[in-house]
Amino acid sequence: xxxxxxxxxxxxxxxxxxxxxxxxxxxxxxxxxxxxxxxxxxxxxxxxxxxxxxxxxxxxxxxxxxxxxxxxxxxxxxxxxxxxxxxxxxxxxxxxxxxxxxxxxxxxxxxxxxxxxxxxxxxxxxxxxxxxxxxxxxxxxxxxxxxxxxxxxxxxxxxxxxxxxxxxxxxxxxxxxxxxxxxxxxxxxxxxxxxxxxxxxxxxxxxxxxxxxxxxxxxxxxxxxxxxxxxxxxxxxxxxxxxxxxxxxxxxxxxxxxxxxxxxxxxxxxxxxxxxxxxxxxxxxxxxxxxxxxxxxxxxxxxxxxxxxxxxxxxxxxxxxxxxxxxxxxxxxxxxxxxxxxxxxxxxxxxxxxxxxxxxxxxxxxxxxxxxxxxxxxxxxxxxxxxxxxxxxxxxxxxxxxxxxxxxxxxxxxxxx
Ligand SMILES: [Zn+2]
Ligand SMILES: [Zn+2]
Ligand SMILES: [Zn+2]
Ligand SMILES: [Zn+2]
Numbered sequence: 299x300x301x302x303x304x305x306x307x308x309x310x311x312x313x314x315x316x317x318x319x320x321x322x323x324x325x326x327x328x329x330x331x332x333x334x335x336x337x338x339x340x341x342x343x344x345x346x347x348x349x350x351x352x353x354x355x356x357x358x359x360x361x362x363x364x365x366x367x368x369x370x371x372x373x374x375x376x377x378x379x380x381x382x383x384x385x386x387x388x389x390x391x392x393x394x395x396x397x398x399x400x401x402x403x404x405x406x407x408x409x410x411x412x413x414x415x416x417x418x419x420x421x422x423x424x425x426x427x428x429x430x431x432x433x434x435x436x437x438x439x440x441x442x443x444x445x446x447x448x449x450x451x452x453x454x455x456x457x458x459x460x461x462x463x464x465x466x467x468x469x470x471x472x473x474x475x476x477x478x479x480x481x482x483x484x485x486x487x488x489x490x491x492x493x494x495x496x497x498x499x500x501x502x503x504x505x506x507x508x509x510x511x512x513x514x515x516x517x518x519x520x521x522x523x524x525x526x527x528x529x530x531x532x533x534x535x536x537x538x539x540x541x542x543x544x545x546x547x548x549x550x551x552x553x554x555x556x557x558x559x560x561x562x563x564x565x566x567x568x569x570x571x572x573x574x575x576x577x578x579x580x581x582x583x584x585x586x587x588x589x590x591x592x593x594x595x596x597x598x599x600x601x602x603x604x605x606x607x608x609x610x611x612x613x614x615x616x617x618x619x620x621x622x623x624x625x626x627x628x629x630x631x632x633x634x635x636x637x638x639x640x641x642x643x644x645x646x647x648x649x650x651x652x653x654x655x656x657x658x659x660x661x662x663x664x665x666x667x668x669x670x671x672x673x674x675x676x677x678x679x680x681x682x683x684x685x686x687x688x689x690x691x692x693x694x695x696x697x698x699x700x701x702x703x704x705x706x707x708x709x710x711x712x713x714x715x
Contacts, residue, residue: 388488
């Protein structure tokens with residue numbers, strides 16, 4: 299598509315000017331030594347008084363091969379990607395439709411989990427967020443339209459997030475921290491899982507061996523075709539010991555299992571010009587007034603390109619990052635694309651307590667590379683998945699509380715010249 303460069307450049311200049319003036323204001327504040335002192339203190343203890351423009355420290359997540367075969371067991375409270383989830387509450391798993399892609403109605407696939415306890419309350423001594431997605435790209439494309447729906451509770455989603463939390467004293471784990479020497483054990487075995495996906499509760503039992511368990515007819519059929527047909531007859535009179543000990547899911551289509559390790563973004567040698575950050579702020583600001591909003595809209599091509607440039611530049615500090623974590627009422631995702639960002643009203647309030655949700659972490663497309671997902675037209679692909687969770691981390695009624703994910707799928711190749 300030919301671009302009308304002259305026109306657009308003018309408007310970009312306008313945006314820049316608007317921007318620079320607000321940036322200068324900030325710089326005046328920052329230059330005040332007392333203010334700087336305050337900010338530093340804030341970082342150390344209390345974040346409540348920070349305003350929107352302060353850069354929150356971001357924790358980056360990287361994937362690695364698990365150090366030991368027990369490293370990712372649920373009693374070690376792991377952050378992990380791929381494989382099957384390590385359910386914090388092993389009994390009261392998400393059930394019914396919440397474990398299905400609402401679009402194709404197939405069971406969702408586990409993407410990753412982030413162990414993110416908070417000290418705000420006793421019930422979040424342990425706290426893990428779980429992210430699932432349908433592996434179908436066509437579902438994700440439809441999901442992207444659905445996420446704009448209001449009220450979002452009725453939207454059909456192919457990406458789902460669950461939050462689970464437990465107090466220190468709970469029926470599933472010792473209150474002492476794990477020793478990380480391979481000897482840690484959970485207090486019970488938890489609900490039996492699907493033999494195929496190892497992800498969801500296996501509430502259906504194979505009618506012939508009465509041993510194999512499945513979350514869905516689809517997974518039963520897949521297991522049958524891939525070998526259970528033979529195993530079933532042979533193992534029907536075997537003791538249950540082998541299947542009880544073998545927790546490995548039979549499916550080969552799970553994403554490869556990785557441990558997620560953390561690093562502070564600040565550890566990476568940084569020379570981020572404040573200017574760049576600020577530009578990014580402008581295009582991601584939720585409460586832009588209408589005139590600026592329409593200005594940005596009419597020059598989407600340029601702002602997308604700039605947004606992508608900023609995104610790339612920031613991510614280039616640690617190019618292998620797969621996750622950016624920053625839970626704070628005023629933190630925002632680093633949007634790859636300026637168009638298609640949610641406004642505050644697009645993020646539904648917590649469906650359990652009604653309080654607003656805040657941004658907690660985002661997943662980057664690099665994860666797909668580590669998962670070995672092919673780069674075909676139909677392959678799963680996203681620019682980012684931003685996860686929003688109840689700002690109160692409320693206890694709600696369910697053990698796994700559904701939170702909200704915002705997906706940007708636009709391919710970077712469409713916005714980068
Ligand atoms: Zn689907
Ligand atoms: Zn299953
Ligand atoms: Zn069977
Ligand atoms: Zn809530």
